[in-house]
Amino acid sequence: MNKLAEMHCFVVTVDTGSISEAARRLGTAKSVVSQRIRQLEKRLGIILFDRGRQVSPTEAGKVFYQHCVRILADVEHAEEAILTFTSELSGNLRLSAPMAFSSRYLTQILSSFALRYPSLRLDIEYDDRYVNLQEENFDAAIRIGELPDSSLVARSIAGNRHLICASPGYIATYGAPQTPEELAEHHALLYVHREPHGMWALPVGNLTESFRVRSRMRTNNGFQLLEGAKAGMGLAILPTFLAVDAIVAGELQIVLTSHEPRGGNISLVYRQSQRTSPKLEALSNFLIEQIGSPPIWEQQLTAYLETVS
Template sequence: MNKLSEMHCFVAVVDTGSISEAARRMGTAKSVVSQRLQQLEKRLGSTLLERGRQVRLTEPGQVFYGHCVRILADVEDAEDAVLAFQSSLRGNLRLSAPMAFSIRYLTPILAAFAVRYPQLRLDVEFDDRYVNLHEENFDAAIRIGQLPDSSLVAKTIAANRHVICASPAYLAVHGTPQMPAELANHFGLLYVHREPHGMWTLPVDDVLGSFRVRCRMRTNNGHQLMEAAKAGMGLAILPAFLATEAIVTGELMEVLPEFAPRGGTISMVYRQSHRGSAKLEALANFLSEQIGSPPVWEQLLAQP
């Protein structure tokens, strides 16, 4: 049995958490995946996975998984180096992307990218968690917001402006705040990844301040925040790419625009070892071209 095939199989099971899901992703039978895992563990003389409703890594399995991810990435880089001499992109490209941005904008762009490069196989997972590119089997990730210092390479795709907004019906009943200090008298809709403690961090005279709002809803989903705001439940901080259409149609109104929180950027990040990858360079350029400068949602807001 080819050692690389065993590694691919093992990594797929770990990434999906399931032998059957790994088999589906690899386009093979569940029995084939199980057999490869058994042969791998027999050859290594160690149990790598604990089988159950969801497979779990043993301690030796964790060590082996980290090595497998790096080795498979090196193999992919070696192939990319050769494929770069060809006019058409080939091979696999595994991408992690956040849910809210993907639903409205990224999914049609990735579909068009796949059509342009028919010999390139995309494997895209949509999840708001930050995947670890050094330990998980992803080539790149789309990140939104302020990027922390890291060894990753970052390609800026577009600016990510935030807006504070509410429905006209909510503002008619509760009034429109003029200063952040007034937020204490308003209901707020909180995004748990950004506001876990019920406080909004807003810039006032270029200094960041913390302001409490009366929590009406907490969620980890940007679309849920927007729908709750449109329903008149309270004020919400939303990325402009999500709120634009509702603002244009009058379902939402922007408030406290001069105190809107900093949104950072929309970026594509990848490991230093992937620098120079023709596939990633093509994807970053395609995303920038399709989103535009300024981004298409900002162009929509600017229309008379």
């Protein structure tokens, strides 16, 4: 048995936690996967899996898994390097992306990217949590906001401007806050990934200060935040890519314009080992090309604000 094939079989089994699921993904029989794992353990002279209701790697298996992932990635990168001499990209590209931005823009862009490179197989998972690229075997992730310091490489795709918004109906009933201190008297809608403790972090001069708001709703869904604000439930901090259509339609108004929350960037992040990946280079260039500079939603917002100023 080819060592690389054994490693691939082993890695897929660890990733899925199931010999049956590994066989399905590999397009082979469960007995074949079991046989390959036994042969690998025999050749190495060590047990790689604890076999129970769910197949899980032993401590030795975890160490071997990390090495296998790196080796298989190096092999794929070597093949990709050759592809730089052609116009074609192929192989797999596993990507994690946030839900709201993807639903609004990224799904269409990635479909166009797939059409441009028909030999490239995309595996995309949409989730607002920060996945572990190494442990969960992702090639890259789209991340939104200010990034923590890490060993990952980050390429900025676009800015991520945030606005504080409320519906005309809410403002007619409760008024618009004129200072951040007045937020304590207002209802607010909270995005749990950004505001888990019910505080809004806003710039005041050169500093960032925290302000308590009266939580009317908490959610991990950007579209729920948007719809709640449009319905008049309270103030909400929204990224412009999500809020622009409602602002242009008159369903939302911008308040506290002198205290726009910092939103960081929309970035493509990946491991240091994939710095030279032609697939990731092609993806990041395509995203920048399609989103524009400034981003298409900022162009739309600027054009609208010029008409009402």
